[in-house]
Amino acid sequence: MRRSLRTCAVAFTAAGLIFGLSACSEAEKAKEKVEKEAVDQVDKAVNEEYEVTYEVTGSGVDSIQYTVSGGSAMEPKMETVEKPALPWTKTVKLRGITPPSVLPVALDATGAKVSCKIVHKGKTLKEETGEGLAAAGGCVAVSPIG
Template structure:
């Protein structure tokens, strides 16, 4: 009889310990979750600047993300017949990806394109193309997402 009482007492204590342990983990998990949400919210609203640079010859147009729209559906702006070298600094926010797309259509096949994305003096994307219908975009991951 004492054995069954002792077994029941041990089982009861184990259950109580488990309940307190799980509730403590739940509270820690909730705190960590709130901190993560705060960090994501801060990153989504934080702004950063990048500079787009396009060089080469025969570039007909340049499309680029200028900060409008959303990260998943950015509003692109365009420049037709740009004077090269072309440079533009824009302010983006959160996880919005910096992107620039120069396009050249040259029947002689001599078109050349080089595009760069620069963040805090460091090149974070660099691409080149040449030929009849050259199109080469530069896209980078938001520096805030890294």
């Protein structure tokens, strides 16, 4: 009788281990699949390019700084145009989660009246208007990819 109880106990323990390991294996596979999908999503977002058009209108603008392709999302590459003729527009390609931004600079803010806009696929992502010191606020939008 003790022998059959011991045999049953060993059999139940072995079955429990098999089912337990099987469940852990399935859970591990599911976790790996979710992690791979997340990495694929980030890779796609980081490498995908998108196009935006910057628009600046108004008066009293001495220069315009704007984000262009290159650099990183945390330190995007910027270019500057001096003494721009207004209205001014520029279409650029950006990559991934890099935020588009355009910053009109007015050295004599007393006469400045500025509007800026960032457009992606016909949709305005960000628009700002200001006078005087508020004119130099600029526009910064969130990447449409993120």
